[in-house]
Amino acid sequence: MSGIRGIAAVVLNYKTWRYAVACVNDLKAQDHPDKHIIVVDNGSGNESAAELKSRFGDDPTVTVLISKKNLGFARGNNLGIRYAHEKLGFDTVFVVNSDTRVEKGLFTCIANTDCSSCGAITPTVLNSIGEPQYYPVNCDDIEKHARRTVGNLIKANIASLPLISKLYERYGKNPEDDQAPVPFEANRYILQGCAYFLTPDFFAHYRGIYPRTFLYWEEVDLMLMLKRAGLGTLCVETPAVTHLGEGSTKRAAKNVERFRLRQSNRSMISSLQLIFGMSEARIRRCIDKSPQFIDEL
Numbered sequence: 001m002s003g004i005r006g007i008a009a010v011v012l013n014y015k016t017w018r019y020a021v022a023c024v025n026d027l028k029a030q031d032h033p034d035k036h037i038i039v040v041d042n043g044s045g046n047e048s049a050a051e052l053k054s055r056f057g058d059d060p061t062v063t064v065l066i067s068k069k070n071l072g073f074a075r076g077n078n079l080g081i082r083y084a085h086e087k088l089g090f091d092t093v094f095v096v097n098s099d100t101r102v103e104k105g106l107f108t109c110i111a112n113t114d115c116s117s118c119g120a121i122t123p124t125v126l127n128s129i130g131e132p133q134y135y136p137v138n139c140d141d142i143e144k145h146a147r148r149t150v151g152n153l154i155k156a157n158i159a160s161l162p163l164i165s166k167l168y169e170r171y172g173k174n175p176e177d178d179q180a181p182v183p184f185e186a187n188r189y190i191l192q193g194c195a196y197f198l199t200p201d202f203f204a205h206y207r208g209i210y211p212r213t214f215l216y217w218e219e220v221d222l223m224l225m226l227k228r229a230g231l232g233t234l235c236v237e238t239p240a241v242t243h244l245g246e247g248s249t250k251r252a253a254k255n256v257e258r259f260r261l262r263q264s265n266r267s268m269i270s271s272l273q274l275i276f277g278m279s280e281a282r283i284r285r286c287i288d289k290s291p292q293f294i295d296e297l
Contacts (some may be wrong), residue, residue: 004111004112004200005034005091005111006035006089006092007030007032007090007092007094008035008037008084008085008088008093008094009035009094009095010040010077010080011023011024011027011037011038011096012039012042012077012098013039013041013042013044013052013098014041014043014098016048016246017044017047017052019099019100019246020039021052023097023100023101023102024037024055026103027094028061029104031105031108035061036061036062036084036088036090037056037062039063039080039098040065040066040076040077041065041066041067042072049064049066053066063088065080067079072214072215073213073215073218074209074210074211074212074218077095077209078208078211080093081093081198081208082208085207091199092110092111092200093197095196095198096194096195097195097243099194100194100195101241101242102195102241102242103239105239106239106241109239110123113234115201116201117201118199118201118231119201119205119226119229119232119233120198120202120222120234121196121197121199121235122135122191122192122195122196122197122234122235122236123195123238123239124240125192125240126241126242126243127242128242128243128245130242133192133194135191135235136219136220137189137219137223138187139188139190142188142189142220142223142226142227143224145189145220146224146275147275149220150275153268156264160258189223189232190233190235191219191222191223191233192219193218193219195241201231202231205229205231205280206225206283207284207287207288208287208290209287210283212274212286213266215263216260216264217264217268217271220271220275221271221274224274228278228279228280
């Protein structure tokens with residue numbers, strides 16, 4: 001059994017400090033004896049940094065990191081991930097969105113999980129109405145899934161044009177869209193990006209997640225990284241993480257769908273090298289070039 005000892009949690013905040021405070025308090029209440037919480041304010045520019053410092057600045061179980069600029073999801077999380085692993089010495093890191101609530105017992109459940117040859121663990125994740133949340137990645141062939149995702153995004157761009165949109169809505173429905181997903185037990189690559197654990201085997205290969213995207217594609221990129229390293233994933237039934245869906249995307253733009261499409265396009269372009277064959281060694285070099293800690297920004 002590949003044992004899990006201490007667990008650090010990384011909570012990335014962008015303008016939603018009230019959600020972050022509630023999430024951090026849930027993590028503080030975990031009964032696992034060896035834990036630490038790192039909350040990263042990702043250049044919010046509002047009162048978030050001051051509020052987080054005032055609540056947790058003197059708490060020995062919490063570290064507050066303040067970035068003066070918004071680094072995006074991947075690089076912002078990497079500040080916390082690398083601080084947890086390289087400065088605090090944790091080899092298991094829970095990456096969790098600020099707009100989540102976390103039930104007690106999660107860390108103890110994960111600590112008792114055999115994660116041999118596994119790079120990431122997805123716990124039970126529910127949506128805001130208490131139903132199981134859809135898995136953005138759930139497949140055996142991650143490279144095929146990545147190429148299909150590129151194709152789907154190209155279709156989404158075409159379908160966003162006014163005339164094409166009407167035609168696509170009428171004739172472009174894919175009959176496979178109504179089919180239930182393959183049960184996750186059968187699949188090697190499954191991830192819920194709002195809440196997942198990076199394992200000791202992950203840190204044997206990498207120091208952080210793929211840093212070239214700003215928002216979206218993180219699940220696909222992480223699974224491709226695991227593929228290059230010969231690692232798989234686990235999906236474990238645990239005390240639930242509830243994703244409220246009130247996070248930073250809704251604070252970032254008035255037209256959320258247009259914003260998501262634009263950011264997805266940018267992240268796809270940034271991920272193309274990884275999607276089409278970037279080696280593990282090159283991925284490591286890419287991660288190593290990005291800032292490790294706040295004082296390097």
